[in-house]
Amino acid sequence: MFDLLFYWLSGFCRFSAQAANPVRLFNRLHEEQIYFWKPKLDQTRLSFYCRRSNMQESLNICQKLGVSEITVKQIGLPHFFDTPIRKCMACLILVLTLLPVFLVPNFVMDIRVSGNHSVSDESILQILEQEGIHRYSYIPGLPLKQARQQLLLSQPKLCWATVNLTGNELEVIVQEKTGCDVIMDTDPCNIVAATDGVLCRTEVLSGKQVVFGKVPVRKGQLLVSGFLETETGKLSYLHASAKMIAEVELQKSFTVDLQGEDYVPLSQTQKQYDFLCFGHVFSLHKKPNIKQPYTISQQQTLFSIGKWKLPLGICCNTYTYYQKQSARLSQADADEILAQQFVDYETYELADAAIVEKNFAKQQEGSRVTMTGIYRVQMDLAKEVPILIGEP
Numbered sequence: 036m037f038d039l040l041f042y043w044l045s046g047f048c049r050f051s052a053q054a055a056n057p058v059r060l061f062n063r064l065h066e067e068q069i070y071f072w073k074p075k076l077d078q079t080r081l082s083f084y085c086r087r088s089n090m091q092e093s094l095n096i097c098q099k100l101g102v103s104e105i106t107v108k109q110i111g112l113p114h115f116f117d118t119p120i121r122k123c124m125a126c127l128i129l130v131l132t133l134l135p136v137f138l139v140p141n142f143v144m145d146i147r148v149s150g151n152h153s154v155s156d157e158s159i160l161q162i163l164e165q166e167g168i169h170r171y172s173y174i175p176g177l178p179l180k181q182a183r184q185q186l187l188l189s190q191p192k193l194c195w196a197t198v199n200l201t202g203n204e205l206e207v208i209v210q211e212k213t214g215c216d217v218i219m220d221t222d223p224c225n226i227v228a229a230t231d232g233v234l235c236r237t238e239v240l241s242g243k244q245v246v247f248g249k250v251p252v253r254k255g256q257l258l259v260s261g262f263l264e265t266e267t268g269k270l271s272y273l274h275a276s277a278k279m280i281a282e283v284e285l286q287k288s289f290t291v292d293l294q295g296e297d298y299v300p301l302s303q304t305q306k307q308y309d310f311l312c313f314g315h316v317f318s319l320h321k322k323p324n325i326k327q328p329y330t331i332s333q334q335q336t337l338f339s340i341g342k343w344k345l346p347l348g349i350c351c352n353t354y355t356y357y358q359k360q361s362a363r364l365s366q367a368d369a370d371e372i373l374a375q376q377f378v379d380y381e382t383y384e385l386a387d388a389a390i391v392e393k394n395f396a397k398q399q400e401g402s403r404v405t406m407t408g409i410y411r412v413q414m415d416l417a418k419e420v421p422i423l424i425g426e427p
Contacts, residue, residue, distance in 0.1 A: 143203055226260075389414070
């Protein structure tokens, strides 16, 4: 195996000739220490293989011994580069092969976004593209710090972001705000009502209370002001802080269809692979003729050399098949599903509220059963709203 590979790389020849005494020729080659192999005799016709470096010497011996009808076939890699055109083609292929290896480290091959939930990857990538950061962009001089600042300015839902470059792969890590916008303790702000309700008790820690007593308030109504007037008549700003406990009426509805249709995933899946080159997908197969419902999940994997990503890769398409079937529920099953949905609602959405009273009403129209819950809860309505300096 290795001998054959060596011969192909170094080159070899196949001699075929007509000789009256073939044994004499083989003996002469042996005396001249010319290595040959696979000698064959067919009456007066002979053939053998020798190294490319011994081709001319073997040809001279054949001619001296009166061998006629000599044919020499050159085989191997060196024979491919015999002509100037082939040499130029080989150099061009070598340059095109090595050029991406040296250029790839200077271009962004892949961008990964993580940490986002409500903000889509597409919106984040669009902001980066406006700053000149995208796949195959030139790495030296990329405005990474400016792109990070632009992300925070363009996406109010983000409270933190970082853009890291590892090799030629860009990693964008973000963190979204939870609840209301984060306001520092030193930032001036007002307290407004987060929703409609009737105040039960108030506890003002700082700021000027505007609403007193057990009175109804509307969503967005000013409850505690962060504006203070000094003795000289000038306005000063401070961070208003308070607890405004109010009684609020909430309404929530959930619906279940007793005769709906359901799609059950089958255990059978099908994977098909495509070739990925510079962001373009080249299909290696025909699109399957699928008559049943299915979903496609796509996963792209780029080839890499160490930490450097290449613009070439494989795209895996996974087809998951579903079976359509009727989902007939009994009245008891529907009631159980609706009850569990209200339990989840109270657990997650009313976690910070004290439930004073709750009532439920059920209504059915055809096969659709709707349950409505009316809650009376006590919760903190205080919502901090930043004061813009210069605001009247």
